[in-house]
Amino acid sequence: TAGCGTTLITSRIYKGSWDVLAGINGFMAGQISVAAGVFYYYPGVAFCVGVIGGLSYLIWLQFSKIIIDDPLKSFAVHFGGGLWGIFSAPLMIRDDSLFYDLSYYRLQIVGWNAIGALVIILWTFVCFLLLFGLLRLLKVLNVPEDAARQGLDM
Secondary structure (H helix, E strand, O other), X not given: OHHHHHHHHHHHHHHOOOXXXXXXXXXXXXXXHHXXXXXXXXXHHHHHHHHHHHHHHHXXXXXXXXXXXXXXXXXXXXXXXXXXXXXXHHHHOOOOOOOOOOOHHHHHHHHHHHHHHHHHHHHHHHHHHHHHHHHHHOOOOOOOHHHXXXXXXX
16 A cells, blocks of 8 residues: 555665565554545545555654654554544545635534544553553563563564
């Protein structure tokens, strides 16, 4: 798909080699992005949503390297693709979106989607905080010091 092609070409340009993992993750980010309005996009628009979903994955991948230990890069796939998907639907759905009808009502829909995205982010943060806080209190997430030094990759 478009997300896969975008990430493969970008990784080839910046790394000098083809990155299969980036292609797979870009594919998933593109699919996640398109899922919000899959029945209502024109084919060309769906392609553009997938391309931007792949780029969103790459942007959030760089951001997640700073904050999150994520060897599978699933945060960038789901957050980047999902966040763009939330905004792409009210922007690009055929005949009923901001790009086809620039009106106050369409701007309100984008605003409501922004509030929805914020609620989803906060809900997820609270659930993860409770879950991992409880696991930390129960000392379930501890790794022996020598294993941590050696590395946990198998």
